[in-house]
Amino acid sequence: MRPHLVFWISALVRILLILSGAAVCGYFWGVKVGLVLGLIGMLGLVVMQLQYLLSLSDWLDNPSSARLPDGWGAWTEIFSRLYKLRRGDEKNQAELAEWLARFRQAMTLLPDGVVIMDDVMFLEWCNPIAEHHLGLDLKRDKGMRVTNLVRTPEFIDYIILGRYETPLTLSFRDRKLIVHIIPFENRRQILVTHDVTESERIDMMRRDFIANASHELRTPLTVINGFLEIASLQPDLEVSIRSSHLKLMVEQGERMQRLVEDMLTLSRLESAEFQVRCEKIDMHAMLRHILQEGQALSAGKHQITLELEGPNLQGSSDEIRSAISNLVTNAIRYTPEHGEIKIVWKSGAQGPKLVVQDSGIGISAEHISRLTERFYRVDKSRSRETQGTGLGLAIVKHVLLRHNAQLLIESTPGVGSKFCVQFPVSRIVE
Structure with a gap:
């Protein structure tokens, strides 16, 4: 049976009971007595409904499954359904809070900075890495505009242009950051920062290492090639000169060998797979x-x-x-x-x-x-x-x-x- 039909039947039953009681009283004690008792019964029914409406109004101001009153008649069904809805909402809220806590914990453990902003760039939340990258403080800066906190012309131009499909390379607080802005939901955006300072430093060290190694090898190779060219063009070179050239080539060859051995040693020492022997x-x-x-x-x-x-x-x-x-x-x-x-x-x-x-x-x-x-x-x-x-x-x-x-x-x-x-x-x- 449909809930609204149950409600109407329950209300009609109450009214019929009051009218029947008033009719019986009027039959025994007169019509006036019956009318007075019927009126009192109807007023009592109205007062009871108003009392339940007041309780419902109080509960709506501060909804909680533990504060729902007990009902009588049709109100029993109403309060029962509200209790089920409220319990479902509390369960959903608990699951949502747990999911949000797990999400924030995961964001906290990320190696990249994450900043959640609304559609007008006001800070809602950020992880500790973002605080370190951008100099933010969640307790202090929450609710403030991110463009007022990160005051660099490149970042502000990036926000104004709104071309978020291309990441921004930003030099900020002695760090080099790659900044992405990702639209999130309808009224939120996520700002992601990736620190490339260390990788840039390692790349520069690698380039310098290759350049320096090439420079160090070029000198002995030039000497050896030069003497070999002289020996090939002048086969009748004096023995003393040839001996001095050979001596110098041997020295330069030994220098190259030492250099290669030292580079191999360094490479081995820097390898994570090469463990220290005990x-x-x-x-x-x-x-x-x-x-x-x-x-x-x-x-x-x-x-x-x-x-x-x-x-x-x-x-x-x-x-x-x-x-x-x-x-x-x-x-x-x-x-x-x-x-x-x-x-x-x-x-x-x-x-x-x-x-x-x-x-x-x-x-x-x-x-x-x-x-x-x-x-x-x-x-x-x-x-x-x-x-x-x-x-x-x-x-x-x-x-x-x-x-x-x-x-x-x-x-x-x-x-x-x-x-x-x-x-x-x-x-x-x-």
Whole structure:
């Protein structure tokens, strides 16, 4: 049976009951008594309906399934249906709130910035990455126009033109961002920011690396090709001249070989798949061997001393050996004849420390922060004389990073340099 038909039948039944009661009373006690009682009954029915209407009005002002009153008659059906509708709405709201919470959590975990705006660019919500990229603060800036918060001419022009099919490349707060604006629903828009600062830096480093490597290889190749061309055009060249040319070609070939080996070493150290080997390193034996190599390279031109007090380490023996050997080799190459070089291996409160100190030419303060960059040289002419590849300290930096160690450099021009390698306590092997 239809609900409205049930309502009318219920109302007619109540009216008929009141009229029947009034007729019975009028039959026994007179017509006036019956009319008065019938009128009172009808007024009572009206008052009851008004009371239910008032309760319904109060509930509509503050709807809640727990506050619905109990009804009588047709009101029972009305309140029951309202209760079901309200319970359905509460369930839908709970599901919507849960979905919105999951959505915001997912947006919070995204590596890109997300800003939700209305159709006139007022900020409604943003994730922490967007706050970092654009300098926003959700608590402070909510309800403010985004164009008033991001004050750059490129961004404002992008908004005014409204050509959102093409992303905007924006330099903002020392970052390089790719900005997209995506229409969302009818009255909302999503602004997405992607930080490409690091990738741009890596691309620039890659380009510089290729350019520098090409430059470093070009010189020895030019020398070798030049001497080969002379040998082919002048087959009767004097033996002494030919021998000197061959000697120079061998030196340049060895230089190219060292350069290629250093580049391969750097590539291997930077590879995430190349894990640090965990082995016991006899530091005393290793440093004595490096001392012998350094004395052979110096050929008696320097005074090299070694102090051994530190413990053994845990890590990659080949990598640690390569790093220390590079430091000692640099000290020998950049220290004039009769200079002093000290190698100290000692324990400390923060962990064992290796010190390589020389009385060499020294380094100006403005160069120290860039010494570990690939192919960076303080004095290019001096580097050519020492036959360095320009990758030694870059290799040292990557080896130490892989072993959680730090490189500290102190240097004074004309006085000398001090390279300190601080290893963590966790690397000590008893």
